[in-house]
Amino acid sequence: MTDPHPRPADPRPLSPYRAGWIHFTNVAPILDSLVLPPGVTAITGVPTQMNEALLSGAVDIANISAVEFIRHADTLSALPDFSVSVLGPVYSVNLFHTCALSELKRVALTSQSAMSVALLEVLLREWGVSPTLERAEGEAEALLAQGFDGVLRIGDSALREWYGVVGPFTEATIVPEIPQSGRGITVTDLAEEWFRVTGRPFVFAVWAYRKATPPPAALLDAMRAARRHGIGHLAEVSERHARKLGLPADVVQHYLWNFRYHLEDADRLALNEFADRAVPGHAPLEFGVR
Numbered sequence: 001m002t003d004p005h006p007r008p009a010d011p012r013p014l015s016p017y018r019a020g021w022i023h024f025t026n027v028a029p030i031l032d033s034l035v036l037p038p039g040v041t042a043i044t045g046v047p048t049q050m051n052e053a054l055l056s057g058a059v060d061i062a063n064i065s066a067v068e069f070i071r072h073a074d075t076l077s078a079l080p081d082f083s084v085s086v087l088g089p090v091y092s093v094n095l096f097h098t099c100a101l102s103e104l105k106r107v108a109l110t111s112q113s114a115m116s117v118a119l120l121e122v123l124l125r126e127w128g129v130s131p132t133l134e135r136a137e138g139e140a141e142a143l144l145a146q147g148f149d150g151v152l153r154i155g156d157s158a159l160r161e162w163y164g165v166v167g168p169f170t171e172a173t174i175v176p177e178i179p180q181s182g183r184g185i186t187v188t189d190l191a192e193e194w195f196r197v198t199g200r201p202f203v204f205a206v207w208a209y210r211k212a213t214p215p216p217a218a219l220l221d222a223m224r225a226a227r228r229h230g231i232g233h234l235a236e237v238s239e240r241h242a243r244k245l246g247l248p249a250d251v252v253q254h255y256l257w258n259f260r261y262h263l264e265d266a267d268r269l270a271l272n273e274f275a276d277r278a279v280p281g282h283a284p285l286e287f288g289v290r
């Protein structure tokens with residue numbers, strides 16, 4: 001008997017399917033308890049490595065710097081319900097500086113980041129300055145002592161350095177008033193600056209895949225289950241990572257509950273606004289499989 005409701009052929013490849021994860025603490029609520037379905041493998045690395053892995057075809061899906069998704073919107077699609085976004089401060093994308101923002105002359109950039117560098121470029125225009133930008137690795141404090149007047153840092157090391165400069169404090173201090181300086185260094189949180197300028201969230205990462213290789217449904221189910229579990233057990237996730245980072249657990253828990261992991265309408269509007277400012281003429285952003 002012929003099927004009266006034939007299903008369209010599923011274009012998703014069966015296996016192997018390769019994923020690339022940026023595994024900073026801020027994605028721990030999604031990735032720590034992720035159990036990959038059979039046939040899916042994963043590698044990990046910093047944002048610029050995972051951007052490159054996705055674009056070169058070394059992996060099929062990755063949580064990449066959102067600006068790379070924007071720059072390659074013709075070939076990439078993003079999951080419609082996953083993101084690493086914040087509304088206001090992020091605490092781990094920081095410009096450490098020793099002069100006023102309007103006086104910046106020489107800024108060190110981390111080679112780990114694409115998104116934060118693009119955000120800094122947008123903000124430098126807002127601040128009306130055009131310092132020289134150089135790639136340089138190392139601790140912010142050491143680079144500032146070497147003649148840079150600004151240092152951009154991201155991820156776990158930026159979170160640790162931020163707390164080293166502005167801490168120690170308790171959860172009661174964080175929400176009403178975040179300290180902004182210490183040890184002769186000011187810390188400008190780039191996501192908070194973006195919020196001041198636009199009133200919008202900031203999307204640092206999306207889960208992008210090459211349009212030719214959409215993820216199998218089993219991987220998406222596993223990712224959603226892992227996120228549900230991680231957000232539901234945030235205190236345990238925070239304690240585990242606080243030990244690794246050498247930070248107080250309540251500070252790490254605040255850091256984590258501050259993220260928006262679902263790419264809602266406000267985040268999409270923000271992503272499009274950023275795209276128009278940072279990558280004029282970009283192809284329309286496409287959000288693909290559910």
Ligand SMILES: C=C(O[C@@H]1C=C(C(=O)O)C=C[C@H]1O)C(=O)O
Pocket residue numbers: 022024026047048063064065066084090092093112113114115116117154155156204205
């Ligand atoms: C918020 C962060 O977001 C990350 C920053 C990225 C970048 O700067 O390119 C890329 C992916 C994000 O997960 C962070 O690393 O602190």
